[in-house]
């Protein structure tokens with residue numbers, strides 16, 4: 116195990132990554148939200164109790180920050196307030212505007228949302244400076260991110276960065292050691308921090324991301340905003356065969372192999388819509404890594 120040269124990222128960054136707001140404990144937030152939603156509707160506690168079927172003392176406890184309610188009870192309150200359950204515990208510090216924008220977006224057809232996101236980024240995100248060229252490869256383990264990024268970087272005469280190596284350097288640990296010691300959560304915090312640093316350091320590069328980067332919304336949003344992203348797509352069997360070819364100890368016997376293939380199937384299915392958000396998709400089936408790099412370079416100049 117390597118020596119640690121850095122502590123875990125600071126709490127605020129960590130909680131941002133997790134989408135949690137540790138500044139305000141959940142029950143206190145629930146209390147504040149409930150009081151606000153009720154007041155906005157001009158409802159008394161008694162009225163809310165009558166409409167929801169939740170007892171008055173119980174509502175008083177919740178609004179006092181002491182009621183650790185069940186999900187079903189929360190749903191009763193949300194129904195009486197005529198708002199989505201998630202709103203009752205929402206982090207509303209961004210204010211009412213974001214709630215209305217959310218509402219508007221929810222009303223749009225799903226297939227239009229990608230276009231809306233692109234418009235928003237183009238209109239409001241800081242425009243890339245002239246000459247900036249950040250290309251990031253995404254995809255599941257075995258997609259070819261590491262192999263192809265090196266070939267593509269050579270082809271385009273750009274530096275190549277492997278995010279997993281940056282994370283290892285920052286943590287002073289190997290990826291699997293970070294998972295063992297800090298869990299998925301800790302790894303994702305390092306990942307976020309390293310991505311921020313890499314983006315700040317490189318205006319042009321080819322970046323091999325870590326396979327799960329798409330699962331962490333704030334991190335993936337950052338990546339999509341700053342890079343031309345390329346999804347290296349492959350069938351689950353191809354992912355499996357390639358990872359197996361790397362002699363991974365985790366698939367050393369028949370049972371582990373079956374589990375690994377199931378895991379690949381499950382993860383790929385769950386992440387497919389996220390990988391699809393990348394700017395380009397290259398189906399790597401039947402293509403050599405060199406051919407994949409050539410294809411990406413050709414598509415980037417189109």
Ligand SMILES: Nc1ncnc2c1ncn2[C@@H]1O[C@H](COP(=O)(O)OP(=O)(O)O)[C@@H](O)[C@H]1O
Nearest residue numbers: 255256257258259260261262357399402403404
């Ligand atoms: N298009 C491809 N066709 C066949 N094998 C590939 C292809 N891309 C990568 N490989 C091989 O698959 C393995 C995993 O590739 P790697 O670049 O490490 O993937 P990732 O970084 O996405 O996990 C390596 O042994 C690599 O040589």
Ligand SMILES: O=C(O)C1=C[C@@H](OP(=O)(O)O)[C@@H](O)[C@H](O)C1
Nearest residue numbers: 255256257279290324325326327
């Ligand atoms: O898919 C994932 O969740 C992960 C993929 C790995 O990266 P590679 O895809 O580069 O192997 C590594 O970051 C970590 O084990 C988590």
Ligand SMILES: [Mg+2]
Nearest residue numbers: 260261262323
């Ligand atoms: Mg890799």
